[in-house]
Amino acid sequence: MFKSKVLKGLFYIALIAICTYSGSGMQLHAQTPDSLFTAANKLYQQEKYLEALQAYQKIEKQDLESASLYYNMANIYYRSNQVAPAIYYYEKALKLAPNDKDILFNLEFANRTILDNIEPLPRSLWQKFMNDVVLRFTYETWSKIAVSLAFVFAVLFLMYHFSYSTRKKRIYFVTSILSVIFVTTSLFFSYRNKHYVDRNTEAIVFSTEVEVKSAPTNSSDVYFELHEGTKVLILETLDNWKKIRIADGKMGWINAAAIKEI
The missing domain is CATH 1.25.40.10 (Tetratricopeptide repeat domain)
Incomplete structure (x- = not known):
């Protein structure tokens, strides 16, 4: 429901x-x-x-x-x-x-209502890491996390600087180093997330049925057909044609009017 x-x-x-x-x-x-x-x-x-x-x-x-x-x-x-x-x-x-x-x-x-039954390709370790970790949050969220951790580092550094206890200094020093590492990691995730989003433009098929062709011309051979609701990845644009790839790795050219970018 x-x-x-x-x-x-x-x-x-x-x-x-x-x-x-x-x-x-x-x-x-x-x-x-x-x-x-x-x-x-x-x-x-x-x-x-x-x-x-x-x-x-x-x-x-x-x-x-x-x-x-x-x-x-x-x-x-x-x-x-x-x-x-x-x-x-x-x-x-x-x-x-x-x-x-x-x-x-x-x-x-x-x-589940989509007519196209597309079996996705197995994901590599890097793809799994991207999907499960880097893309888990938006790049804006990763940036906010980095800023928050930078503030934590500043506080820990001040506590380290003004502390007189050797034991506390050691703790503040280690935790401040860890916070720097986390800040750097968060910034890296934010960059990779933004880079991925900018380079991977996705779209949804809006036509009831559309042919995917071997070349960006009406007279070219038909590779396969797609139906409304299927998500595609846009690889290239040429005039009113889009080169797309679907989840199982198949590629071809589709009329731009048949899809809508997300």
Whole structure:
């Protein structure tokens, strides 16, 4: 059964709205993002899904985002039997909240409705490490962890400097060295995470059925077919064609209009 976060994320939307307000003499719009989000959540609870979706879309058009916003939009699309947009917004929500169990559960549930049965390639040790550790948090989160650890190091260093006890000095020295190591590790994870995200553009197939070809031309041979909801990795762009790879390693060219980047 689907889980709904109709209230979670209101704080984040409100915070963004406050940050984007500029000028004390300027008047606010009739509906601010936080009031829209509240209204949309009420409509969602009343099962007025189409009206709720329209309200969520108004927030999205203001270039504001939150995991809960995308999550609720995905739930509405899924209830409307729109597989591709449902998976698309679950994936967008997951990028902002990689460890959210509700998003992971619903995304896995939605993926079962995809027609394409693709067996993923076995992951290497490095790929497992990337997925299980480096990509466990967003690069912004890793950066915040690094900053927090740097503050801890500063405190430990001061305690080491002003301590008169040899035993305490030894403890502060060791822990400060460890904190430096953790800071460096966190910064490395943040860099690798950002590098991975920038170089790995994913997309969802929105066409009901689309042919993947051997070359970026309509007359080229057809390698295989994909159906709506399938996730692909974009490798290259040429005019209105995208070279893509799917989870089992197969590659080919697809019309750009058939997919939507996450």
